[in-house]
Amino acid sequence: MSRGWEAIRADVLRRIQAREWGPGAAIPTEEALCREFGCARATVGRALRDLAATGVLERRRKAGTRVALQPVRRATLEIPVIRQEVEGRGQTYAYRLLADVMEQPPLPVLLRLRLPAGVALRHLTCLHSAGGQPFVYEDRWLNPAVPGGQQPDFAAHGANEWLVANMPYDAGDIAFSAAGAGADDAAAFGIDPGTPLFIVERTTWTADTAITCVRLAYMPGYRLRMTL
Amino acid sequence: MSRGWEAIRADVLRRIQAREWGPGAAIPTEEALCREFGCARATVGRALRDLAATGVLERRRKAGTRVALQPVRRATLEIPVIRQEVEGRGQTYAYRLLADVMEQPPLPVLLRLRLPAGVALRHLTCLHSAGGQPFVYEDRWLNPAVPGGQQPDFAAHGANEWLVANMPYDAGDIAFSAAGAGADDAAAFGIDPGTPLFIVERTTWTADTAITCVRLAYMPGYRLRMTL
DNA sequence: TACACAAATATGTCTGCACATAATCCCGCC
C-alpha cells in the first residue's frame, strides 16, 4: 500500500466491496481507524468524507459512519459546449443563426422562467453543424432584462458561448427527453417529422432572474455518454 | 458574512461572478487569502479545493490558482433505482418478469461487454410499472460467469436491486439517447412502433469482468431531470 | 541558441490539538 488519505480510502472501499463491512453496517469510528492506520484523525476523515461524497458511505454526527444501504450511483456529467464537443470529435464546427426576433413566448417557456404573461423575449433559433452535417438545432428564449445591458448580435458566435463568458452563473436545471421531430426540427435536419430526437432543455438563473431557456434538439442517433 | 470555509467559498465565488477576478485570471495565493480572511491556510485551501472540484477554479502546484477559462458546468446525476423513482412520485411500483432465457447476445452487446463470440448470456426482459401504467421496459444481458456463484431468479425482484445489493461495483458507463419504439417496446407499452422513447444504456464492470449490460426504455414523454 | 540543472514557490498533504454541533442514549420523573 502506498500512503496518504487515498490509500486509506482505497482500503476502506476494498473492505466494503469484500463485504467485510456489509451494507448498512457501521464501520469503526475515525478514532479507531486512525489508530489502526497509524495516522491523524483528519487523514482518516478526509478519506471517509470522500467516500461519503461519492455515496459509498453515510455519515451522521454521533451516529457514526455506515456503509450506504443503497449505494447511490452518482455520475457527473460535464455539460459540453457544443463547439468543443464537435471539435473534440475532430470535425469542423459551424454555426448559423436562423432567426433573431422579439416575441411573446409560449406559455411553457413563461412558466419555466417564472415570468408574467405578456412580456416579449428575444427568440433565437440557430443550427450547429459538425463536418457540414446538421448537429444541433437550438431554440432559445433570452430575457432581455438581464443585467449587463447591451446584448450582442449572435450572427457570428453562439449565444451559449456568449453567456458562459459574460453572465455570472447561479443555478439552473437540465432535463433530458426524447421527442419526435417537429416541423422546425425536421426542416433543420432534413428529416421526416416524427423522427425520434434526443432533446436537452436547460433553464438558467442568476439570483432570481431568469436568463435563458433553451431547447437543444440533437441529430438523429446522437448518444450522450457519461462515465461513472 | 457568517463563517467557516463555506463562507470563504461563497465570497470567492461572488468575486468571480462579479468579474473581480476574470476568467483565466490568477487569484491570490492561499497565503494571501488566509491573511485577508484571517484564517488558517487549510481553511482557505478547503474552500478553493471545493471550487476546483466543481470546475470553477483550476489549480496547479507552483502555477497557482486561476479562474477556469471555460467554466465547465458539471452536473451530478443520481442514478435512480426505478422502484425508488416511482415510489418517490407517490405511485405504486410493480415489477413483472417477462422472459428469462440463456442465449447468444447480438454483436453490439458482445462488443460492449468485451466478450468472445459464441458465449451465451442470461437474457432478461421485464417491465416496471408505476400506478398500473408501464413505466420502463428493461432488456438486460447478464454474465453468468460473474463471481458469487449462485444467481437467483428474478421473478419477484428486479435484477438491478439484486445487483446493487450483491455485486461489488467498480466501473461502468451510461449513455442516453432517443430511439423509436421497436416491436418489443411497442408491445410492452401498448404504443405504435416508432414512437420516440427515452433510452438509457448501462454497462457495468467489476475488475475487468463484465457484469451486465442493460437497455432501459422509458415511457413516452419521460423527462430525466438534473440540477446543476 | 538550445538545453540541462538547480532554486524558488504555490499547492498538496499530514499531524496533533481544540472546540462546535448534532444525535443518540440513558436516567429520572410522571
Next chain:
DNA sequence: GGCGGGATTATGTGCAGACATATTTGTGTA
C-alpha cells in the same frame, strides 16, 4: 410504561506548523 432533558459521543470544523511534490523560472553550460 411513556416521556423529557441532560450527559455522552462521533463527526464537523478550525488552527498552526511542517514537510512533500510538482512546476516554473532563472541560470549556467555546451
